[in-house]
Amino acid sequence: MHVPDGFIDAPVSVAAGAVAVVGVAVSLRGARRELDDRTAPLAGLTAAFVFAAQMLNFPVAAGTSGHLLGGALAAILAGPYTAVLCMAVVLGLQALLFADGGLSALGVNITIMGLVTVAVGYGVFRLLLRVLPAARPAVTGAAFAAALASVPASAAAFTLIYALGGTTEVPLGSVAAAMIGVHVLIGVGEALITSLTVSSVLAVRPDLVYGARGLIKRPELRTRTVSGSGGAAGEPSGAGA
Amino acid sequence: MSTKRFFIVALLVSLVLAGGVSYYASSMPDGLEKVAADKGFDAGEKEHALADSPLGDYGVKGVENDRLSGGLAGVIGVGAVLLVSGGLFWAVRRRGVRMDLRTDPDA
Numbered sequence: 524m525h526v527p528d529g530f531i532d533a534p535v536s537v538a539a540g541a542v543a544v545v546g547v548a549v550s551l552r553g554a555r556r557e558l559d560d561r562t563a564p565l566a567g568l569t570a571a572f573v574f575a576a577q578m579l580n581f582p583v584a585a586g587t588s589g590h591l592l593g594g595a596l597a598a599i600l601a602g603p604y605t606a607v608l609c610m611a612v613v614l615g616l617q618a619l620l621f622a623d624g625g626l627s628a629l630g631v632n633i634t635i636m637g638l639v640t641v642a643v644g645y646g647v648f649r650l651l652l653r654v655l656p657a658a659r660p661a662v663t664g665a666a667f668a669a670a671l672a673s674v675p676a677s678a679a680a681f682t683l684i685y686a687l688g689g690t691t692e693v694p695l696g697s698v699a700a701a702m703i704g705v706h707v708l709i710g711v712g713e714a715l716i717t718s719l720t721v722s723s724v725l726a727v728r729p730d731l732v733y734g735a736r737g738l739i740k741r742p743e744l745r746t747r748t749v750s751g752s753g754g755a756a757g758e759p760s761g762a763g764a
Numbered sequence: 765m766s767t768k769r770f771f772i773v774a775l776l777v778s779l780v781l782a783g784g785v786s787y788y789a790s791s792m793p794d795g796l797e798k799v800a801a802d803k804g805f806d807a808g809e810k811e812h813a814l815a816d817s818p819l820g821d822y823g824v825k826g827v828e829n830d831r832l833s834g835g836l837a838g839v840i841g842v843g844a845v846l847l848v849s850g851g852l853f854w855a856v857r858r859r860g861v862r863m864d865l866r867t868d869p870d871a
Contacts, residue, residue: 524795525794526796527809527810527812528809528811528813529808530805530808530809551856554856555856555857555858556858558853558856558858559857559858559859560859560860561767562857563850563853563857564771564850564853564854565767565770565774566849566850566853567845567846567847567849567850567851567853567854568771568774568775568778568846568850570845570849570850571775571778571842571843571846571849572778572781573845574782574841574845575777575779575781575782575786575841575842576781578782578786578789578822578838578841579781579786580789580790580791580792581789581790583795586798587794587795587798588790588791588792588793588795589794589795590789590794605853608849608852608853609849612845612848612849613845613849616841616844616845618814619814620817620840620841620844621817621821621822621841622812622814622815622817622819622820622821623822625810625812625813626812626813685805689805690805690807690808691807691808693803693804697803698799698803701802701803702795705795705798705799708795709795727765727770728765728767731770
């Protein structure tokens with residue numbers, strides 16, 4: 524969904540740029556609480572994985588393709604503030620190195636593919652975990668729904684920005700319907716890739732999934748069962764092995 | 765699986781996806797490009813200012829073989845993103861605190 528130069532007029536591009544700058548600045552502060560010596564390199568890897576996955580366009584409908592956006596995935600794996608920074612780095616390097624996404628549209632792209640996907644994706648994820656049982660399948664399912672919702676939300680955000688600053692006069696209702704329609708289909712691909720990735724990491728290192736912290740017990744917490752009598756019954760078997 | 769091993773495996777997966785699998789990606793227009801063409805709002809589109817850059821459009825200029833050109837661009841991209849974001853995250857991280865040993869995830 525990388526917006527090229529010329530779709531959005533200068534004033535709205537500048538305004539979106541200001542929104543992106545504020546979002547990144549807030550995230551730089553917030554990410555401090557998500558990153559430590561161990562998680563910082565892994566968060567960098569999350570950004571690299573999002574970049575790689577974004578290269579893999581999959582067909583969705585007649586003559587149309589889509590690719591992972593990755594905001595929901597990055598938020599679940601690394602935390603929402605870190606995810607915004609991941610997306611900003613990916614989108615910035617794509618525009619600067621690979622001529623993908625207009626330079627004047629970088630603010631628009633960070634807003635719709637960074638801020639919106641992370642906010643909607645992580646919001647849906649946390650909301651679902653509040654009502655679902657604290658177990659691994661729930662985390663995977665919540666990741667699926669979060670990713671699915673994040674893509675049409677991003678398309679809706681683009682349409683809103685186009686309504687404010689689009690350079691060509693077009694019927695907005697039909698643009699909104701077409702944008703959201705095709706991005707629901709792309710969202711299914713996003714949901715499959717996101718839930719597969721999250722469940723893969725959960726299978727080998729559940730402690731590295733930021734969004735599952737506190738839900739899935741870590742091995743360190745097991746020491747108590749050794750000293751207690753008959754503690755084996757309370758053993759959270761297999762979790763975090 | 766140790767953290768180091770996890771890091772290496774995940775990095776290899778990223779490199780294989782960007783450097784190899786990307787060759788088989790669909791080259792059809794993406795959702796936005798398709799809608800813009802259908803609804804006619806691609807009229808305003810301007811050529812990217814850096815379209816002729818050495819890595820423009822995910823290919824290495826001067827490398828004739830498509831598979832090699834795109835694969836190299838992907839590998840360079842993964843490395844660049846890892847370095848820039850990893851460096852940024854290392855700079856902003858909280859020092860000397862193990863977040864994973866906290867009980868409250870939102871603390």
